[in-house]
Amino acid sequence: MDANEWRQVLDAAWPWLRILTIWVLAWVVLRMIRRVLRLLKTYIIGRADQMRDARRVETLMNVFRYTANIVIVAVGIMATLGTVGISIAPILATAGVAGIAIGFGAQSLVKDFFTGLFLLIEGQVSEGDNIEAAGKSGYVERVTLRHIRIRDYDGSVHFIPNSMITTVTNRSRDYAYAVIDINVPRKENLDRVFRVMEQVVEDMRGDPAVGPLILEGIDMAGVEKVEDAAVGLRCRIKVTPSKQWRVRREFLRRMKARMDSVEEVQSAA
Structure with a gap:
């Protein structure tokens, strides 16, 4: 074959070589992105004590992977169409108009998506x-x-x-506080009541059922309010996440039983 024939063959094959190159590059880029996402996922899951929800990590990785696939495939298709001589300008114009129409009609959906994405990322x-x-x-x-x-x-x-x-x-991060308010008669000795409250918490910490839920001893805030017939006292107990309500109910139950027993002793005396 002479030079002209080789040139004709190359001219005929050139568009197909360009198309092949476009999709090979697209495949390489997708492989690189997936590898980076796998490494990122491994790094994040390695910090599972800080990020306890593996499903959240998987959701984020899927979002990034699908987005990358759509973008790269779309770019590859447009480049392929341009190579074979099909003008992509009308397609881009139509896509732009359709995108604007969809954007106006689905603003709340788009806002849902981005808000959810940041909720997951953060x-x-x-x-x-x-x-x-x-x-x-x-x-x-x-x-x-x-x-x-x-x-x-x-x-x-x-x-x-x-x-x-x-x-x-x-209410489920690191720790919580069971904030407890109780009312006692004004005639009560507050120092004695404080000691009873501290003893109740110490008894709870020794209970195998509720003891592991309590992280620290009672934090006594003191007198919260004074009324005609009663004095309001406030305290808090540091507990494991989401267990503040259980600890609070158990404290009030034991406190009520303790105060009833004291009243019975006083009545008997």
Whole structure:
């Protein structure tokens, strides 16, 4: 074959070589992104004591992987169309108009997505947490990019779109305080009552059922209010996350039993 024939062959094969190169590069980029995401996932899961929800990590990795796939495949398709002589300008214009229309029609959905993404990235909410958000509180059963599913104390399930969440109160991080208010008659000796409260907490710490839930001894705030017939006392107990209500109820139960026994002794005397 002479030079002209070789040139004709190369001219005919050149578009196909370009297409092959485009998709080989797209494949290489996708492989690199997936490798980086795997390394990132391994690093994050290695810090599981700080990020307790492995599903949250998996959700983030899936979001990034799917986004990368869509972007790279779309770029590859447009480059391929340009190589074979199909103008992509009308396609881009149509996609732009459609994107604007979809954006106006699905603003709340887009806001849900991005809010959910940042909730996951920042670790504000994890499955199993006890939170308050959008006026609802309860146990988090599911966190997605679209909504958070919460089950409250009476068993009702609330689906809260992420776009409605402006503030999250998380009661399940590191530790909590069981804040306890009790009223005693004004005639009571407060020092004696304080000692009884401290003894009740010490007895609870020695109980194998509730003792592991208590992290520190009682923190006595003191007199909270004084009324005509009663004095309000406040204290708090540092406990494990989400166990403040159980510890509070147990403290009040034991405190009531202790005060009843004291009254019986005084009555007998």
